[in-house]
Amino acid sequence: MTKEMPNQINIVYFSWVKERLGRDQELLELPEIVENVGQLVEHLQNCDPVYRDVFSDLKKLRFALDQGFVGLEASLRDAKELAIFPPVTGG
Amino acid sequence: MIRVSVIESDFDAGAEIKNLSALGGGAVTSFVGQVRGDGTLDALELEHYPAMTEKALRKIADEALEKWDLHGITIIHRVGRLGVGEQIVLACTCSNHRQASIEACSYIMDQLKTVAPFWKKEIKQDGSESWVEERQSDLDAAKGWEN
Numbered sequence: 001m002t003k004e005m006p007n008q009i010n011i012v013y014f015s016w017v018k019e020r021l022g023r024d025q026e027l028l029e030l031p032e033i034v035e036n037v038g039q040l041v042e043h044l045q046n047c048d049p050v051y052r053d054v055f056s057d058l059k060k061l062r063f064a065l066d067q068g069f070v071g072l073e074a075s076l077r078d079a080k081e082l083a084i085f086p087p088v089t090g091g
Numbered sequence: 092m093i094r095v096s097v098i099e100s101d102f103d104a105g106a107e108i109k110n111l112s113a114l115g116g117g118a119v120t121s122f123v124g125q126v127r128g129d130g131t132l133d134a135l136e137l138e139h140y141p142a143m144t145e146k147a148l149r150k151i152a153d154e155a156l157e158k159w160d161l162h163g164i165t166i167i168h169r170v171g172r173l174g175v176g177e178q179i180v181l182a183c184t185c186s187n188h189r190q191a192s193i194e195a196c197s198y199i200m201d202q203l204k205t206v207a208p209f210w211k212k213e214i215k216q217d218g219s220e221s222w223v224e225e226r227q228s229d230l231d232a233a234k235g236w237e238n
Binding site for chain 1 (some may be wrong): 204205
């Protein structure tokens with residue numbers, strides 16, 4: 001079965017990412033050129049200076065696709081939810 | 092037997108230890124993490140990613156079961172506002188042997204600190220708030236199990 005690129009993706013935010021963006025989630029229409037996590041982040045950065053500010057240091061961010069950790073190179077194919085948050089600090 | 096739970100209310104560590112002990116084996120290790128006071132801290136606010144948290148905790152428990160011969164694992168992590176001295180987390184393991192039980196419990200806590208989607212915010216007595224940052228020592232401890 002070929003994996004499909006979704007037309008839209010739900011993005012959820014946590015911790016200071018959520019606070020600085022002023023929202024905990026949003027549904028994003030995906031432009032055709034956006035195929036992986038890094039391109040999606042770049043797309044958001046180009047959309048609004050707030051994203052440029054909050055996502056300015058990618059080393060301070062972690063990403064999860066459909067509830068599993070991924071890197072910037074991860075494909076968005078078949079993905080329903082992307083989470084963007086700082087490194088975890090539980091325990 | 093694996094039991095993972097994410098809750099707002101407090102837990103009874105003694106009862107959890109007793110439940111795992113009932114599985115037999117003879118070696119039970121437990122770790123309880125509490126909110127550490129420093130004279131200026133009022134509380135911690137624990138946030139998590141509900142859709143991912145239990146999945147991440149279960150994955151850690153599955154990994155521990157693969158590495159050590161265990162009868163059971165219990166992981167409980169609280170969320171919400173927790174005052175100084177309150178319990179945050181319990182990791183409990185049960186095995187036939189002391190070393191397996193202790194090592195597995197230590198492994199679970201080291202992994203939990205680096206891959207379970209929880210975030211701590213410190214709320215000081217003067218009302219100021221700040222998100223806790225990851226510590227290199229936690230990353231090193233988790234990485235130490237790779238060898």
